[in-house]
Amino acid sequence: MSQIQLLYQLQGIDSEIQEKKKLLSAVLQAQKETTALLQARKRVETAVSTLASSQSAKKTLRQEMDTLDRNKKSREQRLYSGNVKNPKELSDLQNKIESLARRRTVLEDGMLDLMIAVDDDEEELAAARSHLKETNRAWQEDQAELKQKKHRLALRLHKLGQEREKKVPLIEAALLKKYDRIITRQKGLAVVRLQVDRCSGCQLNVPAQQIKKVNEGEIIQCHNCSRILVPVR
Numbered sequence: 045m046s047q048i049q050l051l052y053q054l055q056g057i058d059s060e061i062q063e064k065k066k067l068l069s070a071v072l073q074a075q076k077e078t079t080a081l082l083q084a085r086k087r088v089e090t091a092v093s094t095l096a097s098s099q100s101a102k103k104t105l106r107q108e109m110d111t112l113d114r115n116k117k118s119r120e121q122r123l124y125s126g127n128v129k130n131p132k133e134l135s136d137l138q139n140k141i142e143s144l145a146r147r148r149t150v151l152e153d154g155m156l157d158l159m160i161a162v163d164d165d166e167e168e169l170a171a172a173r174s175h176l177k178e179t180n181r182a183w184q185e186d187q188a189e190l191k192q193k194k195h196r197l198a199l200r201l202h203k204l205g206q207e208r209e210k211k212v213p214l215i216e217a218a219l220l221k222k223y224d225r226i227i228t229r230q231k232g233l234a235v236v237r238l239q240v241d242r243c244s245g246c247q248l249n250v251p252a253q254q255i256k257k258v259n260e261g262e263i264i265q266c267h268n269c270s271r272i273l274v275p276v277r
């Protein structure tokens with residue numbers, strides 16, 4: 045087999061290696077947790093902490109109401125005990141009881157708001173948990189598929205590496221060096237076919253004299269993009 049044909053085969057191997065590596069890196073990227081999953085988990089965390097704080101506010105308010113009720117009750121007991129005779133003390137007691145009753149109405153309104161808030165927060169937490177469960181299920185399904193894909197790509201890349209190792213010693217060192225130089229400069233494509241009279245790398249016309257040499261098996265580079273040209277057949 046001619047040097048140019050060997051080089052063309054090497055290019056085929058290298059192009060596939062590049063392609064498979066790109067696919068593999070996309071798979072590795074997809075194996076990371078998705079934004080959707082991270083957001084779904086964050087939503088649950090937020091819902092848990094919101095519910096905890098509204099429950100805690102409700103508990104604090106409940107304690108305040110209980111304290112108020114005890115104060116009010118003890119003053120009422122004293123008022124109706126018949127032991128307080130002093131009119132000033134009686135009217136003070138009455139005023140205090142009335143003021144506690146007004147305060148209680150305010151607290152009841154607050155309690156109502158908090159009960160609604162706790163209900164809403166519980167609903168949101170349940171919705172967030174179910175959304176996370178669904179998102180996670182979809183992600184897990186993808187993972188199984190990605191794992192297989194990764195395995196197939198890794199196997200193929202291993203095989204390509206072996207083929208490359210066999211091919212490289214068959215190519216003259218100087219030519220291989222030239223190939224490596226061009227492949228670095230020309231985004232991974234160093235050897236291209238002639239398409240009638242055009243370079244299939246840069247699509248420009250190749251002079252007739254050059255075409256003739258290519259077809260005679262000479263190692264000719266495109267005058268425009270420097271890629272090595274391979275005869276049509």
Ligand SMILES: [Zn+2]
Pocket residue numbers: 243244245246247248266267268269270271
């Ligand atoms: Zn070209």
